[in-house]
């Protein structure tokens with residue numbers, strides 16, 4: 001399937017299935033996590049397992065799979081002494097995802113993940129800009145089908161810098177951001193909450209105001225990622241009021257109990273499908289999963305296509 005087929009599906013009101021978490025799933029199948037590059041190094045160390053996880057998501061019905069490049073940002077790789085592997089490991093990650101898509105009986109496309117992973121915003125927007133441009137150039141040259149700007153957990157300025165950098169790459173672009181609930185004002189905010197009930201949410205800006213700004217720069221789909229399931233429907237409504245492009249959702253299931261992700265006990269694939277039905281009803285057409293959402297929860301989502 002080419003991106004034009006995905007676009008046709010979205011335009012005719014159909015649902016498109018995105019994959020789930022790569023990191024947690026790779027850990028599950030025994031891939032070693034790197035203390036600096038987290039899941040990123042797996043593309044070099046255990047390409048077989050990365051392939052296996054992509055294939056699991058394809059088997060579960062994903063139309064779009066995401067490259068294991070979220071944690072392979074040039075800025076991060078340089079910081080940890082992997083500067084000579086930046087291009088090579090990113091290309092490897094794309095090749096693994098492409099191989100999985102090619103082996104598949106169904107039509108699957110590959111999204112190149114660019115992230116704001118790490119606390120690099122302290123270095124300023126100019127430094128971030130160079131990093132995003134370098135990463136986008138590498139991935140843009142690999143023949144991926146689309147770019148997904150995984151700006152989740154980032155504040156407004158960083159998201160805007162990322163969007164602006166993406167304009168130099170001539171590929172369809174999706175943007176994902178995260179949101180959190182501000183208990184003081186009872187508002188949905190751009191921000192994130194790693195541990196529900198344990199830590200205070202990181203709150204940046206009214207989600208409403210943030211989406212207005214992003215929408216003025218980006219007309220592609222906006223997705224809500226790495227956010228609590230409970231907040232998704234309110235967030236979809238805010239995007240719908242402020243953005244003409246398509247809407248997507250790939251929330252978390254659970255929370256961090258560092259260093260591991262803890263899924264909500266007793267949360268079933270059927271529970272996830274029921275939540276997803278409400279997102280579709282409210283206008284979300286791209287549905288996948290973030291932390292704690294594995295192939296078991298992605299699998300029933302195909303029912304949303306009927």
Ligand SMILES: [Zn+2]
Pocket residue numbers: 225226227251252290291
């Ligand atoms: Zn997540």
